[in-house]
Amino acid sequence: MVSISLCMIVKNEEEVLARCLDTVKDIVDEINIVDTGSSDTTVDIAKKYTDRVFYFEWIGDFAAARNESFRHATKDYILYLDADDVLLEEEQEKIKRLKESxxxxxxxVSMYYNAGLDEFGNVTLQYRRNRLVKRSRNFIWKGDCHQYLEVYGKIINSDIAVTHKKIRHSVGRNLAIYQKKVERGDVFTPRDYFYYGNELRENERYEEAIESYNKNIQMKEGWIEDKVYACINKADCFRFLGKEEEELYSLFESFQFSKTPRPETCSRIGYYFQRKRDFHSAIFWYKLATELDHDFNKWSFTYPAYSTWYPHLQMCVCYYNLQDFEKSYYHNEKAREHRPDDERILFNKELLEVKVG
Structure with missing residues (x-):
């Protein structure tokens, strides 16, 4: 059986740290916690779980802090978590079995990261991360913001998922890090332009976000998956700006990188045609979104809503407008499988039951 060191960086995490550690303390063989300047009871909470609590001055660089946490590991493998992550009970059992085998x-070992959940417990954003890594390989974190662990060698993909349960979002924190990079005149990589675009978009600076996404797309270097979502996210910015033709062009632009459609793209194209009241075209794209296969080995972002309840709910609306109430009811029920207590879906159900008798 292999041994595991848990490595974490924390700062002012008193609300969530114990919740996280309670889900992993019986799995790992060592807990290393690096505090980067807490002013609350985070350190006191950490000391209830381990005597391996260390301190590292925050220098505005997440990779540097994560590398410091890895430096303290002594076991065969390193597992890293954020304080607002948890391992659900089923996933705890999976990791115990993995540890033995x-x-x-x-x-x-890559694991899914369920980075968001809706109010009904559905995963809203999922992607893979190299989550359990061999300590002796001395893998290094890179990137001062939206950092990544540079891993190579023998990698296996598991079905284990870490779940992110954020209490609040640090609005503007990552954007400020990128803006300091701009002020310093740092050379941006394609990855930097992609994530800087995301931060600008989240802060409703859509024109600037479009510019950053375009820089990512225009560079020959960079991960193809980032370019796919640069096109998709750019389309969202155009929609928010009311530039519908640019929105549609950006969605189709993503195909030159993805080669085949993604549910995230198809559902957005469907919504474009739905807004134009071209319901037949909208249904075509929504239906395609529900039929595309999920790739177990996919590493980039997956937004499950765009292949499940969302296109079904929109097809319910489209078919209702086409006066096909039976198909409208059918798709509303498919959406209800994922969101059984959604007030919109329950309203539709009551309305359509009268229509279909």
Whole structure:
């Protein structure tokens, strides 16, 4: 059986740290917590779980802090979590089984990151991360913001998921880090332009976000998946700005990188045609969104809503406008499978039951 060091960086996490550690304390063999300047009871809470609490001055660089946390690990493998992450009970059992069966020649085990949940417990954003890595390989974190762990060698993909349960969003924190990079005259990588675009978009600076996404798209270097979502996210910015033709062009632009459609793209194209009251075209794209296969080995972002309840709910609306109440009811019920207590879906159900008798 392999041994595992948990490595975490924390700052003012008194609301969530114990919740996180309670879900992992019986799995790992060592807990290393690096505090970067807490002014609340975070350190006191950490000391209830481990005597391996360390301090690192925050320098505005997440990669540097994560590398410091890895430096304290002593076991075979390193597992990293954020304080607002949890391992659900089923996932805890999966990791225990993995720990017993893992081939020591494996350099990294990727796990899903369920980065968001809706009010009904559905995953809203999922992607893979190299989550359990061999300590002896000395893998390094890179990037001062939206950092990544540079991993190579023998990597296996698991079905284990870490769930992110954020209490509040740090609006503007990451944007400020990128703006300091701009002020310093740092050279941006394609990845930097993509994530800077995301931060600008989240802060409703849509024109600037479009410019940053375009810089990512125009560079020959960079991960293709980032370019796919640069096109998609750019389309959202155009929609918010009321530039519908640019929106549609950006969605189709994503196909040159993805090669085949993604549910996230199809549902947005469907919504474009729905707004134009071209319901037949909208249905075509929504239906396609529900039919595309999920790739187990996909590493980039997946937004499950765009292949499940959302296109079904929109097809319910489209078919209602086409006066096909039976199909409208059918798709509303498909949406209800995922969101059984959604007031909109329950309203539709009551209305359509009268229509279909």
């Amino acid at each position: 893992l081939d020591p020649s494996v350099d990294s």
